[in-house]
Amino acid sequence: MDLRALIFVPALAGAAVFAFVYFTFAAHYYLTILESTGSGAREVTWLRESITDNFWKPFYLAWLLVLWMGPAYVVGRTLAGSTGAAWVGFAVPVLTAWLLYPVSQLSSLSASSVWTPLTLQVFTRLAQKPGVTVAFLVLTLPVFALGGIAFRWAFLTEGEWHLLFTGVPLLAFAGFLYARLLGRLAFVLMFTKDLLKGKKKKKPKPMDATPPTSTNEPAHLPVEVSDPTPIMTPLDGEIVGYNVLIADDPPVPKKRVKAEVIEDDPPELGSAPISPRKPAPATSSRGARTWTDEDDDATPYNVNAPEAVPEECAPKRVFKPKAEDLALLDRRDAPKAPKQVWSAEVVVFFVQPGTISALMTLSLLGALAGAMVRVARQFNPAAGGE
Numbered sequence: 001m002d003l004r005a006l007i008f009v010p011a012l013a014g015a016a017v018f019a020f021v022y023f024t025f026a027a028h029y030y031l032t033i034l035e036s037t038g039s040g041a042r043e044v045t046w047l048r049e050s051i052t053d054n055f056w057k058p059f060y061l062a063w064l065l066v067l068w069m070g071p072a073y074v075v076g077r078t079l080a081g082s083t084g085a086a087w088v089g090f091a092v093p094v095l096t097a098w099l100l101y102p103v104s105q106l107s108s109l110s111a112s113s114v115w116t117p118l119t120l121q122v123f124t125r126l127a128q129k130p131g132v133t134v135a136f137l138v139l140t141l142p143v144f145a146l147g148g149i150a151f152r153w154a155f156l157t158e159g160e161w162h163l164l165f166t167g168v169p170l171l172a173f174a175g176f177l178y179a180r181l182l183g184r185l186a187f188v189l190m191f192t193k194d195l196l197k198g199k200k201k202k203k204p205k206p207m208d209a210t211p212p213t214s215t216n217e218p219a220h221l222p223v224e225v226s227d228p229t230p231i232m233t234p235l236d237g238e239i240v241g242y243n244v245l246i247a248d249d250p251p252v253p254k255k256r257v258k259a260e261v262i263e264d265d266p267p268e269l270g271s272a273p274i275s276p277r278k279p280a281p282a283t284s285s286r287g288a289r290t291w292t293d294e295d296d297d298a299t300p301y302n303v304n305a306p307e308a309v310p311e312e313c314a315p316k317r318v319f320k321p322k323a324e325d326l327a328l329l330d331r332r333d334a335p336k337a338p339k340q341v342w343s344a345e346v347v348v349f350f351v352q353p354g355t356i357s358a359l360m361t362l363s364l365l366g367a368l369a370g371a372m373v374r375v376a377r378q379f380n381p382a383a384g385g386e
Contacts, residue, residue, distance in 0.1 A: 007379040015372035019155075020058070022365040026172070027057035029358045030179045033349070037183025038109065038190075040335030042345055046354035060114065064104045065097060067117050072096035090152070098144040102136070106186055125192040132341050136185045139342065140178055147174035154370045158377050168366035172359050180346055191337040 028049065036044040076092030079085075106126075107119040126133045153160075153167030230238040349355050 004379040004381050008376055008381060011372055011376040011379060015369060015376050018365065018369035018372050021051070022362070022369045023058040024051060024054050025362055025365055026175060027061050028054040029362060030061070030175055031057060033176055033179040034105075034109075034183045034186070037180050038186035040187050040190075042348065043352055044349045044355060046352075046358065063115065064108060064117060065101060067104060068100045069093045069097050090148070094144060094148040098141060099137070102140075102182055102185070105182060106189065109186055121194050121196050122189075124195045125189045128192045129188060132185065132188050135342055136181060140181055143174050143178050143181065147171055147178065150174060154366060155373055159374065161371075161374070164370045164374065165367060168370060169359070169363045171366065172362040176350070176355070176359070177347070180349065184341060184346060187335070188338065188341055190335075 032046060033044050072093040072095075073089075076089040079092060080087075080089030103122055103126075104117045106122045108114050108116055110122060111119050147170075150167040150171035153163040154171055157163050157167075230240045232238055
């Protein structure tokens with residue numbers, strides 16, 4: 001009985017589980033760097049998401065990569081078999097992905113759906129920035145080559161455990177740097193024009209359903225009873241309806257309602273008891289009093305200070321806004337086109353604590369996945385390993 005199968009099956013299952021977890025975290029970190037850089041941020045905003053929220057991300061990146069690397073791998077294997085050079089089968093897929101994968105990724109970011117692998121507007125935007133595009137390809141060629149070699153050392157090499165612990169950190173570093181460069185290119189292309197976008201057509205004004213009526217046309221009167229054709233009967237002859245003469249009876253004009261202001265009536269006493277009439281007071285023989293200037297009070301009115309200050313009626317934030325509120329008003333934090341695209345800002349994010357933590361986490365998961373792959377290869381019964 002071959003006992004190697006007892007180790008191979010658990011190692012193969014462990015390799016599949018750890019590899020999926022590794023690629024899920026790698027896809028999440030890669031897209032986080034790409035989106036943060038593409039929005040113009042100098043530093044990467046690291047978000048913590050559950051593994052279920054990131055479940056679709058490795059399949060999304062695999063779709064964009066396999067779209068070009070699948071046919072290129074077949075062509076590379078064919079060339080490697082015909083030429084006898086094994087490195088050709090590895091170099092052709094890597095070069096194809098280096099040249100065409102950015103187009104798919106940029107198309108996915110600019111399309112209405114992230115699963116769209118190709119849009120024509122990406123080519124027009126890249127053509128508007130030829131210098132930036134060429135510089136991107138020159139900078140990413142060694143990064144892509146480093147990532148391909150590190151992937152081969154980590155997962156496609158039998159034994160040689162030192163290459164595993166060397167290739168896994170290099171693969172994470174190359175992936176992070178490539179995402180940063182591609183996000184920088186996407187940020188620059190955001191300030192270009194979409195030449196394929198057509199102008200919006202103005203909507204025609206809705207036509208009125210009822211045509212305007214002219215005042216010169218005669219008013220349409222209702223049909224009289226005598227207008228229809230008489231009915232011929234065998235006994236009574238022609239029968240004609242009675243003429244009502246509707247035109248002789250014009251419609252009764254409506255009375256115009258006018259609003260009038262009336263004085264309030266004196267309050268009704270209602271059920272109040274009626275007091276008995278008092279006798280009229282006796283009139284005095286003195287005449288009415290005459291008011292003079294001496295009767296007026298010459299003392300001026302005093303004006304006191306207001307009880308509340310006008311500024312205290314509203315919060316101080318309204319009259320004296322903070323600097324953060326003023327910054328939102330003048331939009332100083334809005335992204336602007338960079339004066340220098342490829343500068344030291346590209347690698348500044350590597351000193352962030354979140355970036356260092358992501359590199360360590362990804363290296364640990366990659367080492368576990370690569371170790372399980374090596375164990376499964378070593379104890380594979382079909383390979384004849386010892």
